[in-house]
Amino acid sequence: MKPFTLSRRRVQLILANYFVGYLFVYPMLIGLLYSLLEPLGIKHLQPILENAVYLWVFAITVTAAWPLLKEHLQRFRRNRRTIIKSSLTRYVQMWLVMYGLNLAIILITGLSSSQNQDTVVQQLTQSPLQIMLVTCVFAPIVEETVFRGAVFTTLRSRTCFRNAALISGFLFGLLHVFTSLLSGNFSDCIFILVYGTMGYLLCAAEEENQTLLSPLFMHGLNNLISVVLILL
Template identity: 25%
Template sequence: MRKQLSDKQTVLLFLLYFAGYLLVHQAVLMPFARKTLPAAADTVSIIGMIVILCVSILIILPNVYEEMEDFRRRCSFILMTSVRNLTGMLIGWLAAARVIGADTAVNPAGNVVNASLVFGAVIFAPIMEEIIFRGCLFERIRRKTGNIISAVISSCIFALLHIMFMIPASQNIMILFFLIYTLMGIFLCRCAFRSRNLISSCIVHAAYNLLMTVLMTL
């Protein structure tokens, strides 16, 4: 991201993601919706994610305009950076698939493909997670520790939050996916830093998740 987010923006975004999404939406709202309104649970989930995403974008709206204008000016370079980093992530996934099998590598948590999963994987997560982990965490830590340490720390946190949703998978699978998600996070940090534009890492994240979602349906 070309302009660092302010302390106020960062705090509000953290509250929205960690308290609003992970705690209220995922841990409270969705279990309640699946129990009381199972037919509407998908809709409730998507509406919740849209609200969180829209509020997050409003918080950083000036930054969004700046990123979009920069993307328009340097579109070719940013897209090439995205392609290179996406290729690296896919090579890492293929290596993991050879070890644990393609089915497990695609869907380690055994999720059912539905509308909310597709929306969350292809739209919500790529935007929200890039804002939080690359736009906020990586950039803030980087200014104090440098690129490598910041990429590793922010990517490890990114990985820990992802493997939380894999419980009760085996310990070996969780360790392997911690490494996979950490590597994925590092590639996304590299993409955001090299391009100096968060849209680049959003594109890579969305493309990777879209491919995994398509493979889950095969």
């Protein structure tokens, strides 16, 4: 099937909104607005500003990627049973691979979890509803649209699967240790292997099923199970 790709302008908007806005500019704006509005005594100001950013990033990402999302949704509807079955099988395979990698990291380095995972655990105890929505809804939709929909799909139209998936997977892995690197915690770099492998396997799911709904489903299911296990 001929790959459906977004226009260059839409891809640039998605990438700028996420990599420049979400990771750098919007957090600075939150800090600035908080310093200006905090003296007014507005209750729950910090989560209000954070949720506003989540909604903005989500809206821009989905709007810019809508032609691609619409096409992939139609592909899913035409073959939903086969895609769901394939996605579940690939999820089990992905979980086993990631479990093995995490176990190897524990045995070799003694690190049991990444800073990204520790942060999620901490935030779940403070704002469970907000973090559940961010982890199980925002992250799967936005990250899959960015890393598989914009990055992988665009690269795949120009090169082989392996090259496109490796680049997409590496960027996905780098994202999940980004905060650690900014704080100088370079020991977390080992977890690029775990998250990068996950990203690569999510690319493989899209390649096999020819729809973004497959990795999106797998990503959401993985995060949901992780959150439930943490809360238990």
